[in-house]
Structures are given as structure tokens and as C-alpha cells.
Amino acid sequence: MLVVTRSVLAFALFVTLAFEFAPLRARADNSSLWLEPYREPAARLIGEALSDTFAWRRLSELTDTIGHRLSGTPQLDRAIQWAVEEMKNDGLENVHTEIVAVPRWVRGKESAEILDPARHPIVMLGLGGSVATPPEGIQADLLVVHSFEELDASAVRARGAIVLFNVPFTNYGETVRFRSSGASRAAHHGALAVLVRSVGPPGLRLPHTGALQYAADAPRIPAAAVTTEDADRLQRMTRRARVVVRLNMEAHFEADAESANVVGEIRGREKPDEVVVVSGHLDSWDVGAGATDDGGGCVVTWEALRIMKKLNLRPRRTVRVVLWTNEENGGRGGLAYRDQHRGELSRHVLMLESDGGVFQPAGFGFTGSDRARRTVAEIATLLRGIGADQIGPAGGGADIGPSVLDAKIASMSLDVDGSKYFLIHHTAADTIDKIDPTEMAKCAAAVAVMAYVVADLPQRLGE
Numbered sequence: 001m002l003v004v005t006r007s008v009l010a011f012a013l014f015v016t017l018a019f020e021f022a023p024l025r026a027r028a029d030n031s032s033l034w035l036e037p038y039r040e041p042a043a044r045l046i047g048e049a050l051s052d053t054f055a056w057r058r059l060s061e062l063t064d065t066i067g068h069r070l071s072g073t074p075q076l077d078r079a080i081q082w083a084v085e086e087m088k089n090d091g092l093e094n095v096h097t098e099i100v101a102v103p104r105w106v107r108g109k110e111s112a113e114i115l116d117p118a119r120h121p122i123v124m125l126g127l128g129g130s131v132a133t134p135p136e137g138i139q140a141d142l143l144v145v146h147s148f149e150e151l152d153a154s155a156v157r158a159r160g161a162i163v164l165f166n167v168p169f170t171n172y173g174e175t176v177r178f179r180s181s182g183a184s185r186a187a188h189h190g191a192l193a194v195l196v197r198s199v200g201p202p203g204l205r206l207p208h209t210g211a212l213q214y215a216a217d218a219p220r221i222p223a224a225a226v227t228t229e230d231a232d233r234l235q236r237m238t239r240r241a242r243v244v245v246r247l248n249m250e251a252h253f254e255a256d257a258e259s260a261n262v263v264g265e266i267r268g269r270e271k272p273d274e275v276v277v278v279s280g281h282l283d284s285w286d287v288g289a290g291a292t293d294d295g296g297g298c299v300v301t302w303e304a305l306r307i308m309k310k311l312n313l314r315p316r317r318t319v320r321v322v323l324w325t326n327e328e329n330g331g332r333g334g335l336a337y338r339d340q341h342r343g344e345l346s347r348h349v350l351m352l353e354s355d356g357g358v359f360q361p362a363g364f365g366f367t368g369s370d371r372a373r374r375t376v377a378e379i380a381t382l383l384r385g386i387g388a389d390q391i392g393p394a395g396g397g398a399d400i401g402p403s404v405l406d407a408k409i410a411s412m413s414l415d416v417d418g419s420k421y422f423l424i425h426h427t428a429a430d431t432i433d434k435i436d437p438t439e440m441a442k443c444a445a446a447v448a449v450m451a452y453v454v455a456d457l458p459q460r461l462g463e
């Protein structure tokens with residue numbers, strides 16, 4: 001009994017002490033003395049980014065002068081040359097290209113129309129990677145479905161039909177599967193072609209393109225996105241009567257083309273072999289101007305280095321900007337980087353990709369060790385003044401993915417207000433007027449501060 005009492009007392013004392021000292025210890029940790037020397041450079045980086053609309057003007061030059069940049073096109077080649085020259089003008093170091101063979105998909109002429117019960121044009125965009133229709137087009141009855149289950153249940157009616165997937169946009173992850181695998185699912189049941197409701201919220205009759213993937217075990221049939229308005233109209237019409245649609249597409253692949261990732265650096269002053277990569281993809285779809293997807297991501301990550309150079313801030317480790325080729329329809333740039341840099345991937349401290357737009361930044365998504373997460377969360381407190389101090393549960397990107405997976409590198413995405421992104425994603429409306437120069441400058445500031453501090457930490461991130 002006595003023993004129990006003593007141990008209870010001892011436990012009570014332990015609890016009391018633990019509670020008394022815990023806040024003190026927490027306060028000491030949270031005060032983050034190591035962060036203090038970074039307040040001044042962070043303030044300078046933010047001040048420089050926000051002092052000017054340089055990033056927005058650079059993006060407007062890219063998108064106005066060169067425009068959209070699909071893999072294998074002369075426009076993408078020009079954008080690559082332009083970026084190399086501009087990076088050299090900025091004074092970046094080790095500026096060069098790294099050759100990548102990319103697919104060359106050509107849209108050609110395309111159209112769709114309702115023939116029966118009345119003639120109406122359908123506003124559409126062929127899906128990237130689609131095959132063509134025969135020259136005379138494909139003319140068939142329309143079958144509207146709202147899920148793969150409904151398609152399977154309507155298999156008999158799918159044979160010989162054009163199938164429309166009319167699935168309203170919820171979020172990208174959920175809805176994009178009808179664009180990526182709808183054609184093969186329908187072809188499996190004998191459909192002749194596929195239309196897909198655009199993957200995005202309703203917006204003034206804008207079709208959204210994007211890549212599809214054909215399965216190996218089904219015939220390759222043509223596929224196109226239609227606007228939400230046209231999808232709903234087709235659905236209303238099929239409820240009243242039989243609807244006949246014609247689709248004409250010339251889409252095809254040509255031989256692979258030579259393209260390149262563009263690389264520039266600020267070499268580290270103490271550990272130049274250890275690298276922090278920041279990046280965006282320079283290629284885009286062949287509509288709009290590729291401003292939000294992903295010219296903006298290229299420019300704000302590149303800005304991080306330009307501003308460091310301008311302020312003469314050289315971190316301990318190397319900061320490298322990579323402008324990827326072929327994110328949209330192949331991912332070959334990210335794969336080539338993994339293969340070409342295999343020998344140094346273990347010395348990659350962090351890889352960041354900005355491919356979600358350059359609207360008001362919220363912070364970063366992060367994937368890495370708990371210890372590294374605590375460090376980046378503290379660095380992010382330096383961004384509270386521009387509202388970019390949140391660290392989300394996961395961060396990555398399509399182009400950094402292959403390297404990150406291969407060498408288990410900590411990875412990050414720039415997280416921004418996503419409310420406008422999918423309205424213009426992969427459409428003719430992806431133009432620079434949707435981007436606010438101040439929000440874009442804040443994105444550049446956020447990337448600059450995060451990249452600079454991680455590259456300059458006394459210990460490698462996570463150690």
C-alpha cells in the first residue's frame with residue numbers, strides 16, 4: 001500500500017514537472033534560434049520579389065511572343081532557346097540544356113456535330129494522344145453514361161456507338177479518370193469513339209484537353225473533350241430521342257523529336273555538390289498560351305535564382321532551376337533527369353515543383369521525414385507576412401516524381417489558392433490575364449526564401 005502511494009506520488013511529481021517544463025522547452029524550440037540569421041535575407045528576398053512585376057512581365061513575354069508550347073513543336077524549341085539566353089542574361093551559372101527525345105502528337109483539324117434530330121456544332125477538343133477518325137469521320141448513335149459501372153451495364157448499347165461520359169467535375173483526381181481511360185473502357189465494349197465532359201467546372205463553353213492513355217488490350221478509338229454545356233445538352237436530347245453524332249479528327253503521332261530540359265544554377269559556396277532543385281514545366285498543351293500551366297511555375301521558380309543572384313546571396317549548397325520538357329504528354333523530361341543525374345541524386349537535398357498555378361500562395365505541400373518537416377515548417381514562418389506559411393501533408397510533382405521515388409528525396413509543391421486553376425486548365429483561356437502580378441511575385445518570394453534557407457542550412461535538411 002505504502003509502495004503504491006509512493007509510486008503514485010512519484011508519478012504525480014513527474015507529471016507536474018513534465019507539465020511545468022514542457023512549455024518552457026517548447027518555447028525554447030519554437031523560438032528557433034537557428035532561424036534568426038535567416039530573417040534578414042528572407043526579408044530582402046521578399047522585398048526584391050515584391051518591388052517589381054518582373055516575373056509577370058517575363059511570363060507575358062513568353063506567352064505573348066512564343067505562345068503555347070506542345071512537345072515537339074518549334075514553339076517549345078524557341079522557348080527553350082529563349083530561357084537559356086535569359087538565364088545567362090540573369091547571370092545564372094552552369095546554364096545549359098539536357099537533351100530529351102519527346103513524342104510529337106499533332107492535333108490536326110477536328111470537329112464534332114449533332115446530325116440528328118437537328119444539326120448543331122459541338123464545341124470540342126481532341127484528347128492528347130488520341131488517334132484519328134477515318135477521313136469521312138465516325139457517325140453513330142450517342143450513348144450517354146455517368147460512370148464506368150453504367151457503361152459496363154450498358155455494354156450492348158455501347159457496341160457501335162459513340163459514348164459520352166457525362167460526369168460532373170468534383171475534383172481533378174476523381175474526374176480525370178474518364179478522360180484518361182474512358183476511351184479504352186468504351187472500346188472494350190465495341191464503341192467507335194468517345195466524348196468526355198471536360199474535366200473542370202462549368203465555364204463559358206470551354207473545352208479542356210488533356211492526355212488519354214490507351215490500354216494494351218482494347219482497340220484504340222478516337223476521343224475528344226466536349227464542353228459541360230454541350231455534354232448536358234447531348235444528355236437532354238438523348239432523353240427525348242435518338243441522337244446521331246459525327247466526329248472528325250486528324251490526330252496522329254509523328255516521329256519523336258529532340259527537346260531538352262533547361263538547367264541553371266547558383267552554385268553553392270561550401271557544398272556545391274549538394275543540390276536543391278526548384279522547377280516547373282516549359283511545355284504546355286497546344287491551346288491557350290500555357291500561362292498558368294505551367295509557364296508561371298517556370299518563371300517563379302527561376303525567379304528564386306534570379307533574385308538570389310541580384311542580391312548577391314549565395315547559399316552553402318547549389319540551388320538549381322530545371323524547366324522540364326514534356327510534362328503534359330509523356331513525362332520524358334522528368335524520366336531523363338532521373339537517368340542523366342542518377343550519380344548525384346543522393347546529393348539532392350530537396351526537389352520542388354510548381355505546377356498548380358501562381359495564384360495567391362498558401363505555402364508548400366511537403367513529403368519527407370518528420371524532422372525535415374519540422375524544419376521546413378519553421379522556415380515557412382518567415383513567409384507569414386505574405387500568407388505563404390502553411391506546410392501541407394504531401395508535396396511533389398509529375399516531373400520531380402521519378403527522381404524523388406528513385407532516391408527517396410524530400411519533395412515539395414508550391415501550394416496556391418486553387419479556386420481558379422481548373423476553370424482554365426488545358427483550355428484556350430489559359431492566358432496571362434488570369435494571373436495577378438502581385439500574387440505571382442509572392443509565389444516567387446515564397447520559393448526564393450524556402451530554397452535559399454534549405455540550401456543554406458548548417459546541416460543537410462532532415463539531419
Ligand SMILES: [Zn+2]
Pocket residue numbers: 281293294327355
Ligand atoms: Zn502542368
